[in-house]
Amino acid sequence: MFVRRQTMADGAIHDEEVLEAPARGSADELLDAGAQSDLDAMRHSTAHVMAEAVLALFPGTKLGIGPAIADGFYYDFDLGRPFTPADLEAIEARMRESVAADHPFVRREVPLADARAVAEGQAQAYKVEILDDLARRAAAAGEPPPVTSFYEHGTFSDLCKGPHVASTGRIGPFKLLSVAGAYWRGDEKRPMLQRIYGTVWASGDDLDQYLWRRAEARKRDHRRLGVALDLFSFHDVSPGSAFWHPKGQTIWRTLETAMRELQLRRGYQEISTPILVDKKLWQQSGHWDLYDANMFRLQSEDHDFALKPMNCPESTFIYRSKIRSYRDLPLRLNEYGRLHRNERSGTLSGLTRVRQFIQDDAHVYVRPDQLADEIEAMLGEVREAYSWVGLVPRFAFATKPDKAIGDPALWERAEALVKDALDRAGGDYKVKPKDGTFYAPKIDIYIDDALGREWQMATIQADLTMLPERFDLTYIDEEGSEQRPIAIHRAIYGSLERFIGILVEHFAGAFPLWLAPVQAVIIPIADRHQDPSREFAAIMRARGLRVEVDVSDGRMQNKIRVAQEQKVPYMMVVGDREAEARTASPRTRAGEQQPAEGWEELAARLAAETAARRPD
């Protein structure tokens, strides 16, 4: 499944696992020895077999690392040139030979110094570096150099903590998937290696199912469906920025309207602030130093400006436009501001990674004693909004990163308050150390979509530093003295672009009635049914429904097919019977035929369904 692996904790624990791992054993025994699953062990073993094949076919290749990952494995190689598709086929064939030969995996423990000598002898520079790192880490912890382990199968041997399956014959059906460049240790200043990705499963059925899931994910790809459903497009005149077509914009406005309704109920007030902002603001906020690489800058009349990458600093101008009393708080200011972030060209991707986007952003200024209640209420906002589209949020608590501004004491206080709110809201959450923003600890909200893929969506940040301190925000308390408010930054959909992209894939383009850009298509059978159809459409539109009449020259069957392909929730055929009786029997896009109803009743029923914002 598309489950994201947890990142491992520190290295010391792994060293213990290494020492306890048996020299040989069944996959189950090895599992007991510390692998997350026998599947992981098998995936790791497959990576070894791939490395064996690569070394056999391309002697002198330097090995990077080759871990198991979600759904498969990879191995990084340095052979001085990229792999070709033909290389992959040859490697795969060579791997099958190794699997057929059923070589046992043998574990051998070697003192670190000896291992280093071996790796150096084989000119495996990356392995030498790994060993040196291990030695350095042990030294830093005041421990003796650890004993390392090698796993051998056939003539191949690789530095590896294990565990592995008993022999290469235990490796299930596999397939090499792709090659990609990958920097050594993810660092763009280091050499670029060639990474081969592969997948391996316990059974042929599992492999087929995985490949089917990949194919299904491709079919649901919002970039494909966005074109097919006429929602949006991208053009090289503005890379990373969507052009919204009428239907996509309808989805957008519908989501926005729903959120505005929620915000009104929760006491938010909407503001709007400029996009083009003087450098001095960004210097004051800290963005100029810490967010520099992500800002688009421009100059005019000797002034430096930047397009805003975030709305937050400007909202403080509205806060400070008058003296605030403790009675004014919480002050909830929301803004649908257009943001620009200069993402590196190679990272742009459809609607999920863009340079220009709009968030359903808000900044809520609270007294410290109000923070936990407010955050708890926001978690409720998230649950409500996500229920409209059938998503269930999960929460993660992200703490202070290394690159941060502000007084450490304030950070400590902010983290304690956020944690308190999370605990009070109940439910599980995981902790992501050092994953906060440079100005605030935060709660990140994740969902799993219909294909089980995890996405990061909303965020709630408790800021005691950037806005309150740097912009000197105050309120007057009961005693008449000045106090600092806390600023909560919060977005629920997050970026509307990204949210819609995820929804397209989640629903495979079949949006629920309340969100569908066209909610119903009325299909006249013959030309004489066009006027009655228009009359019916007018009744539907009077109820606020988004309805089209298909007056094209096609046959009814074809019109149904087109509406099906456009994933329109309801189709209403109008022929002699319907025109006469002023009724319609809706056909759903699931192919279900509903009983005939009068035009007025049907319009009222669909309008009520729309207002309910149900996710199905």
Next chain:
RNA sequence: GCCGACAUAGCUCAGCGGUAGAGCAGCUGUUUCGUAAACAGCAGGUCCUCGGUUCAAAUCCGAGUGUCGGCUCCA
């Protein structure tokens, strides 16, 4: 940004040194039809851009632009 691949009609794609093709969509005509494709005809292209090689370039080479797969899973 870096590595690799790709870029042909609105869409999906074929053609891979010798004057540009299909299906769908579009337009026109015929058809007026009961719940997933009526029939016929027509039109549609600086083959991403710029430069080079060649008698000849969509095709080969180079540069640029954009898109896609990655660069975050740490023996």
